[in-house]
Amino acid sequence: MKAIAIVPHTKTIQLIDRDEPKITTATQVKVKVRQVGICGTDREEVSGGRADAPPGEKMLIIGHEVLGVVVQVGEAVKSLKPQDLVVIMVRRPCSECEMCKKGCSDMCETGNYTERGIKQRHGFHQEFVIDEEKYMILVPPALAGTAVLTEPTTVVEKAIDHACRLQVARLPVDPDPKKWLHGKTVLVAGLGPIGLLAAMVLRLRGANVIGMDIVDPHTLRPKILEAMGGKYVVGKEGALRGHTFDLILEAAGIPKLDFQLPQFLATNGVYVLTGVTAEGPPLSVDAAKLMRDLVLKNQIIFGSVNAGVAHFKQAVLDLEAAEKNWRGVVQQLITSKTPFNRFADALEKRKPDEIKAIIEWS
Numbered sequence: 001m002k003a004i005a006i007v008p009h010t011k012t013i014q015l016i017d018r019d020e021p022k023i024t025t026a027t028q029v030k031v032k033v034r035q036v037g038i039c040g041t042d043r044e045e046v047s048g049g050r051a052d053a054p055p056g057e058k059m060l061i062i063g064h065e066v067l068g069v070v071v072q073v074g075e076a077v078k079s080l081k082p083q084d085l086v087v088i089m090v091r092r093p094c095s096e097c098e099m100c101k102k103g104c105s106d107m108c109e110t111g112n113y114t115e116r117g118i119k120q121r122h123g124f125h126q127e128f129v130i131d132e133e134k135y136m137i138l139v140p141p142a143l144a145g146t147a148v149l150t151e152p153t154t155v156v157e158k159a160i161d162h163a164c165r166l167q168v169a170r171l172p173v174d175p176d177p178k179k180w181l182h183g184k185t186v187l188v189a190g191l192g193p194i195g196l197l198a199a200m201v202l203r204l205r206g207a208n209v210i211g212m213d214i215v216d217p218h219t220l221r222p223k224i225l226e227a228m229g230g231k232y233v234v235g236k237e238g239a240l241r242g243h244t245f246d247l248i249l250e251a252a253g254i255p256k257l258d259f260q261l262p263q264f265l266a267t268n269g270v271y272v273l274t275g276v277t278a279e280g281p282p283l284s285v286d287a288a289k290l291m292r293d294l295v296l297k298n299q300i301i302f303g304s305v306n307a308g309v310a311h312f313k314q315a316v317l318d319l320e321a322a323e324k325n326w327r328g329v330v331q332q333l334i335t336s337k338t339p340f341n342r343f344a345d346a347l348e349k350r351k352p353d354e355i356k357a358i359i360e361w362s
């Protein structure tokens with residue numbers, strides 16, 4: 001069978017032949033891969049950036065945003081059967097830290113976790129994959145068109161869930177974290193796939209959402225945001241003057257912007273960062289004002305990465321709810337579908353109007 005593999009830390013990327021994997025334990029599931037989404041991490045990997053092959057191997061099969069169909073299950077598998085649609089979790093525990101031992105590898109403390117398609121484990125750009133039942137999330141057939149967006153949705157599910165949990169833990173409000181956002185004013189900074197999926201989740205929770213980016217208001221990103229009831233602002237000097245936000249979700253990965261946003265955070269507000277910033281020159285910031293406001297306004301700034309199993313399940317529920325509320329809108333995030341044998345077209349360069357590019361395997 002075919003697979004897309006790289007030699008980590010080089011620009012070598014090729015379609016390779018390898019043996020079709022076989023189920024070897026009673027709890028494994030074999031999946032025929034349908035679609036794999038491409039994100040900034042994949043582009044970083046193929047351009048020679050962060051990626052690690054499995055121990056003892058030279059190549060890494062990439063891809064971590066997968067949708068597939070079950071073709072075979074081990075005899076102890078209870079929750080899945082052939083023909084079921086599934087998405088597969090990315091991170092695997094380190095076996096050393098308390099977080100991983102308790103099933104929260106997304107909060108791993110040692111950094112010795114592994115990740116499919118990224119760190120020491122082969123990914124999903126291959127015709128068939130095998131994994132444990134516990135890392136697979138069942139997807140309803142109605143989501144066949146959008147479920148490839150589940151993994152990026154989990155990133156925002158975790159960020160939003162943790163922001164809401166922090167708030168209900170410290171404020172005299174309804175203790176249900178899902179209710180905290182109702183009627184709140186939220187800024188989403190950066191309307192790539194992560195920002196737009198964040199806007200989707202936030203609108204589903206009843207928040208008033210302002211999305212900020214630098215694209216023309218008549219292009220697809222603002223249109224998707226507006227179709228879900230969000231409001232678009234073009235990110236230029238003075239664009240947010242007079243606004244304050246109960247929650248700011250950063251999905252741009254631009255350090256200068258990251259440090260400008262806290263001035264728009266309301267008293268008791270929370271600011272969560274999800275963008276991974278590239279290296280750059282040091283910045284000059286008004287640190288005294290930033291720190292003073294954090295204290296005097298009871299504000300929280302925190303970062304969030306990866307996601308746990310509950311966030312995967314919530315992502316599937318929210319993609320389903322979004323499809324009911326705004327039929328066909330979320331699907332517009334998928335701006336290109338490329339057959340696997342033409343992978344270079346999609347993986348090596350990002351098209352200017354791209355939101356989410358996917359590779360089709362079957």
Ligand SMILES: [Zn+2]
Nearest residue numbers: 039040041065
């Ligand atoms: Zn990704």
Ligand SMILES: [Zn+2]
Nearest residue numbers: 094097100108
């Ligand atoms: Zn760990």
